[in-house]
Amino acid sequence: xxxxxxxxxxxRHARVSRQTVSNVLNAPHIVRQETRQRVEDAIHALxxxxxxxxxxxxxxxSRLIAARIDPTRDGINGSVLxxxxxxxxxxxxxxxxxxxxxxxxxxDREIATYGDLLGTYELDAFVLVGTKHGDPRTEWLxxxxxxxxxxxxxxxxxxAHPWVDVDGAAGTAGATRHLLxxxxxxxxxxxxxxxxxxxxxxxxxxRDALHAAGVDPTGLHRETEDGIxxxxxxxxxxxxxxxxxxxxxxxxxxxxxxxxxxxxVDPPVSVIGFDDTPVAxxxxxxxVSQPLGEAAARCVDLLTGxxxxxxxxxxxxxxxxSLALRHTA
Amino acid sequence: xxxxxxxxxxxRHARVSRQTVSNVLNAPHIVRQETRQRVEDAIHALxxxxxxxxxxxxxxxSRLIAARIDPTRDGINGSVLxxxxxxxxxxxxxxxxxxxxxxxxxxDREIATYGDLLGTYELDAFVLVGTKHGDPRTEWLxxxxxxxxxxxxxxxxxxAHPWVDVDGAAGTAGATRHLLxxxxxxxxxxxxxxxxxxxxxxxxxxRDALHAAGVDPTGLHRETEDGIxxxxxxxxxxxxxxxxxxxxxxxxxxxxxxxxxxxxVDPPVSVIGFDDTPVAxxxxxxxVSQPLGEAAARCVDLLTGxxxxxxxxxxxxxxxxSLALRHTA
DNA sequence: TCCAGAAACTTGAACGATCCAATCCTGCCT
DNA sequence: AGGCAGGATTGGATCGTTCAAGTTTCTGGA
Numbered sequence: 001x002x003x004x005x006x007x008x009x010x011x012r013h014a015r016v017s018r019q020t021v022s023n024v025l026n027a028p029h030i031v032r033q034e035t036r037q038r039v040e041d042a043i044h045a046l047x048x049x050x051x052x053x054x055x056x057x058x059x060x061x062s063r064l065i066a067a068r069i070d071p072t073r074d075g076i077n078g079s080v081l082x083x084x085x086x087x088x089x090x091x092x093x094x095x096x097x098x099x100x101x102x103x104x105x106x107x108d109r110e111i112a113t114y115g116d117l118l119g120t121y122e123l124d125a126f127v128l129v130g131t132k133h134g135d136p137r138t139e140w141l142x143x144x145x146x147x148x149x150x151x152x153x154x155x156x157x158x159x160a161h162p163w164v165d166v167d168g169a170a171g172t173a174g175a176t177r178h179l180l181x182x183x184x185x186x187x188x189x190x191x192x193x194x195x196x197x198x199x200x201x202x203x204x205x206x207r208d209a210l211h212a213a214g215v216d217p218t219g220l221h222r223e224t225e226d227g228i229x230x231x232x233x234x235x236x237x238x239x240x241x242x243x244x245x246x247x248x249x250x251x252x253x254x255x256x257x258x259x260x261x262x263x264x265v266d267p268p269v270s271v272i273g274f275d276d277t278p279v280a281x282x283x284x285x286x287x288v289s290q291p292l293g294e295a296a297a298r299c300v301d302l303l304t305g306x307x308x309x310x311x312x313x314x315x316x317x318x319x320x321x322s323l324a325l326r327h328t329a
Numbered sequence: 330x331x332x333x334x335x336x337x338x339x340x341r342h343a344r345v346s347r348q349t350v351s352n353v354l355n356a357p358h359i360v361r362q363e364t365r366q367r368v369e370d371a372i373h374a375l376x377x378x379x380x381x382x383x384x385x386x387x388x389x390x391s392r393l394i395a396a397r398i399d400p401t402r403d404g405i406n407g408s409v410l411x412x413x414x415x416x417x418x419x420x421x422x423x424x425x426x427x428x429x430x431x432x433x434x435x436x437d438r439e440i441a442t443y444g445d446l447l448g449t450y451e452l453d454a455f456v457l458v459g460t461k462h463g464d465p466r467t468e469w470l471x472x473x474x475x476x477x478x479x480x481x482x483x484x485x486x487x488x489a490h491p492w493v494d495v496d497g498a499a500g501t502a503g504a505t506r507h508l509l510x511x512x513x514x515x516x517x518x519x520x521x522x523x524x525x526x527x528x529x530x531x532x533x534x535x536r537d538a539l540h541a542a543g544v545d546p547t548g549l550h551r552e553t554e555d556g557i558x559x560x561x562x563x564x565x566x567x568x569x570x571x572x573x574x575x576x577x578x579x580x581x582x583x584x585x586x587x588x589x590x591x592x593x594v595d596p597p598v599s600v601i602g603f604d605d606t607p608v609a610x611x612x613x614x615x616x617v618s619q620p621l622g623e624a625a626a627r628c629v630d631l632l633t634g635x636x637x638x639x640x641x642x643x644x645x646x647x648x649x650x651s652l653a654l655r656h657t658a
Numbered sequence: 659t660c661c662a663g664a665a666a667c668t669t670g671a672a673c674g675a676t677c678c679a680a681t682c683c684t685g686c687c688t
Numbered sequence: 689a690g691g692c693a694g695g696a697t698t699g700g701a702t703c704g705t706t707c708a709a710g711t712t713t714c715t716g717g718a
Contacts, residue, residue: 006674017698022676032696049448053391054674056382057703064429069415079607082411086398089430098450100393101418101428119378121427228611256611278408279608282557282585335704346668351706361666383704386673659718666713672706682697688690 005048014042025050056122065092065303066100066117067127068110079277080292081129084151087296088127095304097124111140118146125303131155131163133197147306149299153316155197162302164295164317168198168274169205171288171321172248175272176209178323179246184270188244189221190234190254199223202250202274220244224254231257239265246270246329252277255285259328270329286329288321295319334377343371354379385451394421394632395429395446396456397439408607409621410458413480416625417456424633426453440469447475454632460484460492462526476635478628482645484526491631493624493646497527497603498534500617500650501577504601505538507652508575513599517573518550519563519583528552531579531603549573553583560586568594575599575658581606584614588657599658615658617650624648 011018016039023031024039031039042048056062067088070081089099102117104110114137117123126148128137133155141148142161153165172189179187189206192199203221210217219242222234231254238244239261246269249255255273262269273280276289298317305314332338340347345368352360353368360368371377385391396417399410418428431446433439443466446452455477457466462484470477471490482494501518508516518535521528532550539546548571551563560583567573568590575598578584584602591598602609605618627646634643 004674007676008674018674019676019699020697023697026676030696035696047448049445051386051451051674052449053382053385053451054703055676057380057386057674057705058676060703062382069411069418071412071415079408079411082398082408083400085430086400086432089398089432093432099430101414101430103415103418103422116378119376120381122380122382253611277607279611282582282608283612333704336706337704347704348669348706349667352667355706359666364666380704383673384706386675386704387706389673661718662716664713664715666711668711669709671708673704675703677702678700680698680700682695684695685693687692 005046006051007048010039010042010046010048013046014039060122061307062122062124063097064100064121064123065097065125065127065300066102066123068129069101069103070129071103080275080290083292084129084296087293088299090293091297091300095300097300097304107136110137114140114146118144124307125149127151127299127303131197133195147303149302151295151299152198153318160313162306162314162316164298164302164319166290166295166319166321168201168288168321169208171274171290171323172202172205172250173209174205174321174323175248175274175286175288175329176206177213178325179248179270179272179329180209180213180215182246182270182329184246185215186220186242186244186246187215188238188242188247189217189249190231190238190247190258191221191223191250192226193223199250206248226251226253228253228257228260231255232261233257235261239269244269246272248272248274250274252280252285252287255280255287255328256283259283259285272323272329276324280324280326284326284328286326287324289324290321291319334375335380336377339368339371339375339377342375343368389451390636391451391453392426393429393450393452394426394454394456394629395431395452397458398430398432400432409604409619412621413458413625416622417628419622420626420629424629426629426633436465439466443469443475447473453636454478456480456628456632460526462524476632478631480624480628481527482647489642491635491643491645493627493631493648495619495624495648495650497530497617497650498537500603500619500652501531501534501579502538503534503650503652504577504603504615504617504658505535506542507654508577508599508601508658509538509542509544511575511599511658513575514544515549515571515573515575516544517567517571517576518546518578519560519567519576519587520550520552520579521555522552528579535577555580555582557582557586557589560584561590562586564590568598573598575601577601579603581609581614581616584609584616584657585612588612588614601652601658605653609653609655613655613657615655616653618653619650620648 007018007021010021021039024036092099102113104113128150131150131152150163153163176187191203207217224230224234235258247258249258252273252275255271258271273285273287276287280287302314336347336350339350350368353365421428431442433442457479460479460481479492482492505516520532536546553559553563564587576587578587581602581604584600587600602614602616605616609616631643
């Protein structure tokens with residue numbers, strides 16, 4: 001078993017004091033070039049790595065970021081989180097942070113977990129995926145001055161915390177324009193019940209795009225909980241009640257249901273989903289694609305900004321989605 | 330800003346020494362009942378939480394487990410990892426451990442990351458998902474006596490490390506028997522190239538089930554890299570060359586391709602996939618389902634066994650998959 | 659009543675880093 | 689040569705916990 005390499009070992013090896021080694025690591029500019037080189041050589045030769053626990057004890061910073069991993073809900077949109085987490089881990093790593101996972105079944109438990117993570121692990125920050133109206137979690141964190149970013153804008157606009165989001169309205173608007181350009185006029189929308197921030201946002205893009213083109217959207221939209229079966233049901237309803245020639249959906253799940261409903265219908269009805277999930281790619285569904293890797297990267301940017309003592313409130317980031325064209329539209 | 334609550338605060342409050350508080354936390358049985366109660370009350374009243382960094386410094390244990398999060402490869406099988414990670418986080422949490430994520434693009438970098446994580450964060454253990462013949466990662470970890478578990482058995486059988494796996498052969502055998510029971514005799518198999526442990530395992534289940542039923546599998550199998558397009562290509566080939574009435578696939582990706590190849594074929598060809606991914610559920614594909622939550626739980630069990638000083642090599646765990654019946658078979 | 663031995667509890671040291679304040683150089687000016 | 693400013697370097701204290709080695713209190717048997 002090799003001797004443990006500490007900052008003192010490096011100091012002895014480089015014939016300097018512990019503090020100088022520490023300075024080389026944390027404030028290289030105040031160390032003379034020659035000394036710095038000698039210390040860096042020693043660090044390299046000995047394979048020294050700063051012990052995070054000891055550092056944390058002095059500084060109170062853990063260089064750890066927490067993110068929640070959900071049970072895959074409907075199984076389709078789960079992969080969005082998957083891709084986001086991957087991007088988060090990668091970017092955080094590059095910035096010198098690590099990602100810690102946690103789970104929670106409801107808001108109360110999640111908040112209890114915050115307390116635990118902050119108390120025992122001294123987490124530096126949280127990344128929350130998804131926010132809702134009157135989210136108690138953001139309030140709790142903000143009250144305690146815990147740094148955090150949300151992937152998903154704050155729908156209440158009460159408190160301004162750093163956030164990154166993808167412009168859902170722009171996504172559905174783009175999808176709708178794509179259909180308009182293809183000559184469609186009766187373009188329907190299947191979305192989520194009014195009151196969900198994300199759902200309302202996505203619906204507004206569709207509506208605005210139609211208005212801008214001088215098309216009346218009346219009677220062409222339906223709302224429901226997310227799910228394949230629901231998508232199928234509402235699409236069947238739309239087919240008889242409104243005879244659309246195309247439909248934009250708030251999720252790939254709904255779009256997949258719609259696809260099943262239009263099987264065999266002639267002329268074929270165009271379908272566009274949202275999220276560009278693996279399922280969409282698999283079945284050839286055109287879908288609005290979110291730049292998840294970039295979203296994760298911007299989350300880390302915002303956090304490091306806050307953590308590294310940037311006192312001004314960082315500017316929120318709104319990213320533009322793109323349309324992944326496949327054969328359903 | 331409230332005063333920081335340390336073990337000393339609790340000690341003062343309960344009129345005992347620091348060490349006694351520590352004992353209540355780590356070795357309750359050596360503290361008198363009455364004293365213990367007093368300390369526990371103080372802990373509760375003050376909202377004390379043990380500082381992990383300080384504890385780690387003394388004990389060298391971080392109560393952190395590392396798991397790798399991959400970029401979603403083909404986009405379909407990614408959700409397997411997703412579900413596994415969720416289970417891992419949940420079970421680890423219950424056992425008092427937290428899950429730390431890392432990424433790596435190749436084996437060398439991954440091993441470098443091990444060094445980094447061990448050196449700076451003093452990780453307690455690693456969970457590796459997927460193993461291959463001559464895996465350099467398991468060798469590296471084993472050489473350094475780093476505790477780890479693999480989800481996926483060691484295919485070389487050289488070194489015995491703790492592992493959890495799902496019996497792939499049993500899965501494909503079950504799928505094959507299901508088809509045999511339905512009256513099929515010409516049951517094909519589309520799998521991965523010979524040499525991949527997982528692929529060979531899954532193929533053997535199909536072959537053995539056919540043999541057991543007295544059916545000759547000659548000419549009924551094909552091998553390729555994973556992917557929807559490949560599945561479709563090989564299925565077309567099988568249709569003309571071997572006229573199967575059913576096919577078992579090594580993955581949902583391949584099965585999805587096969588589904589596309591048989592569209593319109595009459596009488597319909599039955600298809601069974603592997604992994605029970607969201608895509609399978611979405612398109613109604615019958616698929617072999619792995620108990621991922623349980624697999625994750627058993628991984629944690631094995632690890633805590635090793636970490637909590639259980640010196641005997643733990644018994645590997647082989648879990649049985651089930652068949653998620655849908656309308657393709 | 660006394661004492662040995664066990665049980666319960668306490669004190670000082672240590673883990674490995676950073677912070678703080680003091681000291682040592684070094685070059686420059688007089 | 690001496691003084692001085694300023695940067696470079698150093699030693700001691702400290703973070704919150706557990707370990708090791710005491711010290712006190714309790715228990716029961718002679």
